[in-house]
Amino acid sequence: MKYLKIPAATITRLSIYSRALEGMVEDGTPVVSSKTLADLCGVNPAQIRKDLAYFGQFGVRGVGYFVKELLFDIKKILGLNKEWNLAIVGMGNLGCALLAHQNFAKQGYRFVAAFDNDMMKVGRKLATGLMIHPIDELVRVCRDTGAEIGVICTPPDKAQDIANRFLEVPVKALLNFAPVQIQVPDGFKVENVDFTVKLDNLAYHLTAG
């Protein structure tokens, strides 16, 4: 499988297709048409075919896609045929909510390290069995636990310092919940989570309705 320069939006859509396919696997659906899959994912069938065409030949003309097979292939493309180890920094409300959220484990993301600078929290064992470490130990603990992706849930003015520490591990991929732009060198990647982008879609729906 060749990795060309793929649009970021294609990767996001593959991820969304995989969520829909997982639902079908759970329901026992063996085959799906590109029309049905497209409707479920809020895109048009041509988009699905175009997205998949970057990676090869999928589906059977006049039949559709074999659900389990396509899910397996998409997960392989995305690199989800393995578990990924996450390290999370900032054990406030958001950090605790993320650690407890069922989606991560379900999708193969495993928290292996947690950090905070609040001395009331450091050393505490979480319900998941994880221990909260001080941030000064980030580099060492991330190396020891094999952390691959950093999750930043700190206040905005701390986020860049945390990112710098992750780069030293080196952890090359960061999921950033702090409302601030983080600078990283080439080859490192940051995904920012901004809940309000989704709200803008709703505002547009209510306005343009």
Added chain:
Amino acid sequence: MKYLKIPAATITRLSIYSRALEGMVEDGTPVVSSKTLADLCGVNPAQIRKDLAYFGQFGVRGVGYFVKELLFDIKKILGLNKEWNLAIVGMGNLGCALLAHQNFAKQGYRFVAAFDNDMMKVGRKLATGLMIHPIDELVRVCRDTGAEIGVICTPPDKAQDIANRFLEVPVKALLNFAPVQIQVPDGFKVENVDFTVKLDNLAYHLTAG
């Protein structure tokens, strides 16, 4: 301004453009080329022109876009030239984190009502001044406070019941953080927030590098 059938992805991108333009307004940048704006937003310049073309004529050939003007226009398109009133249900870690997150107020989203079924929480006044109401009062309180968008942060098995109550208000737009598919009638819109979709982008980056 006419509202045609606009792709959902275009609306999401408009939202992302507006975030970048806000940064430029803060920095005092008066004009931006579509190339610079595109680079900041991770798309190509043709995409920006195509997205904006749905809504009219923007920018000046050979000059670019006037930052403040384009931001104003995009906010108007998205319906963000007013504040939106949010009602939030489920005051666990995630609900509390959202209430405290700076992005909402910054983008014109205001929490006007909060609900939970935990009797230890009901009646408590939050740092923001909001009082937590029992869920049985959702319809009445949402009508009284003029709630327009519902935010669901409950466990998955409670989410559909909460959605049904919102539909009764009627609140026609829901932001759903519960990891479950919510059913709504035509004309109502649900946006699901799934943090792991962003993680899949990172996993792909680490795999395909």
